[in-house]
Amino acid sequence: MTGLIQIYEPGETPLPHADAQAVGIDLGTTHSVVAIASNGIAEAMHDAEGYAIIPSVVHYGEAYNTVGADARAALAEGESNVVGSIKRQMGNPGYRVEAQGRSLTAVQVSGDILKHLRRIAEEALGRPVTRAVITVPAYFDDAARNATKAAAAEAGIDVLRLINEPTAAALAYGLQTQAQGVYAIYDFGGGTFDISILNLEGGIFQVLSTAGDTQLGGDDIDAAIASYVLNELGMNAADLTDRERNKLHALARLKKEKLSEEADITMRWKGGEVALTKQLIERVSVPFIKRTLLSCDQALADAGLTPGTIGGVVLVGGSTRMPLVKKMVAEFFGSKPLDEHDPDLVVAYGAAVQAEALTQGANTLLLDVTPLSLGLETYGGIVEKIIYRNSPIPAAVAQEFTTYQDGQTAMKIHVLQGEREKAVDCRTLAEFELRGIPPMVAGAARINVTFSLDADGLLTVGAQELLTGIAQQVVITPASGLEFEDVERMVTEGNENARSDIIERLLIEARVEAGRAISDVEAAIKASGALLKPGEDVMIAAQIATLQKAIGGDNRDRIDHEAKQLNALVGPFAERRMNASISQALSGKNVDDVN
């Protein structure tokens, strides 16, 4: 991206309409960048020392904080009161880090990094900066996205839009090259991997699908090299101190980068020497790169595409500098990867371009998707998905539920995010109760639950009982203590366990449903036995006994069959009762009082 990187000196204001324009911020795990765009071309802003790539490290001093290169140096020296890699904790409400006797949240630390970035931008532009587009990993869940917004608020920044990192990269790349067609953005960073498939057409950037692995990055390759070296020297990783381990990993990383250019190299560690060849590093790296291609497979399948249909693959993230990564990606997609841009800056450029589009107007329009499915817990701890992953946003989906017990006046709404079938395997976003449902027989109440997902990927859930109009609504805020890495794990596990999950789910569902049917029928007979016709009670009782026997077994079909028989038997009685119930509910009386 030569010609794109034009750096401002502090105090310089080269853009027209600059007073209103928002900046773009790539708030990264290891480093951050702030940039501004003009006519779709973005430029990074430098700090006073001349750095555009700002390490995302904060050194909490007694008098003031420092952010960036100095703080990272302090971290490498093992000094205390230094915080790095805070992004991994975003959305984890239980996380606290001690610095200068203070207990800090991830939002506070990220807020301090953003304050620093804001200052860099203000000095470069010579004006106040209060609005920004901030990038987040595609796999950031709801809690982590909210935490990012909260951090921006702490730094006095109004977030115009959160955009996904691979999407931002596509935006910068697409605008610079005027590319059209379907592109893959392969984003392999130090700690995470993201793949997005986009359709670029006449200024529209349509995300078709996204997938990733938040526990897979270049750091894993460094660690693998380090353990090879230790093994060769007959040393044990467990004997290393934390500082030694950091140093060894940093050394392994340096050697890995050098081997991109040289054939073989020697690594010295604690008086020992180990010869490292290019082939050896590649052999160590292959399994990790293969895992990234597995995510590529999934993203392609979700987009309904095959590798051959991709027009080009844009490489993003420092780990894509490895020649082997380029080679394997080229083989997988059957085309030469596009790597003529700076993989460390392209995300911030995309954010800046979007910031310009949102504040100055532009032909560019971004159509993004939600990376994870959203749903509700239903009976038996099963998740009913309301919005599926890779659905375009904004989205609003309404679904009707009903009560499952006679006289039930409240309903628990448990909102979940993830791909697994059981609620315990997904992430809880919120839990609330809809109260004041008029007492009716099971199945008569109509509860309308709506999921609204805005263009930032943030969720609002509402529930309303349709007969009475009683409503409740929650805006989802950070709730549970999981790390965002768990999100990707949930997707992967969701795929791997899908089959056994489904079989188990079906059996559980069948049992729960049948058990519920029995208790419903028994309760109904107890409450409104007067509505039974002669002989009905005997036949129903016999069928209940048969069904109970089926529930005791593992044969789902049999349970379903016997439950259906019961339903058929009870049908006419239930209808008589339902009619009586609704007319009573509307006149304000309880059905069971009048029978």
Add this chain to the structure above:
Amino acid sequence: MQNFFDILGLSPDFALDEKALEKAYFGAQRKTHPDLAIGKPEAERVEAFLKSQLVNEAYETLKNPLSRAEHMLALQNIFVNTEGQKNVAPVLLMEIMELRERLEEAALSGVQLNTVLSEMKVIATESKQTIANAFTFKNYKAAADETARFAYLIKAIEEAHMLIYRLKAAHA
């Protein structure tokens, strides 16, 4: 009942041209997307959200041939039950069971799985054509029956993809 063709300004047609649908969708989002309402009063932003999500729903529904068929039938007040196994024609039931058995056998060897998958895709394409023909002749009963069959085929194809993905994951 919302007519999703109307929302995108298209005439109802099962044999929808994908490029035409995409063009209509992009055009509609260029008018409604919430990004265009940033900085505007709350009422306008809410309206942008509501319209834009409806455009998304219309596009998603029409893009997928199965939901497109279901929607076109729903517009005729015909509701195809594609979930659960109620009232499945015995012939269809047999076909589905056979497919399932073949899938399960093929799951033991990855190569065969790919073969079964491509065969199923051929059958699904034919089924889609049958649905298109039925709609052309306004034979909604036939369209509904074939849509029910198509739903099972799509489900089986998804299952095959899942099995292939899991095999690859196990080897990675």
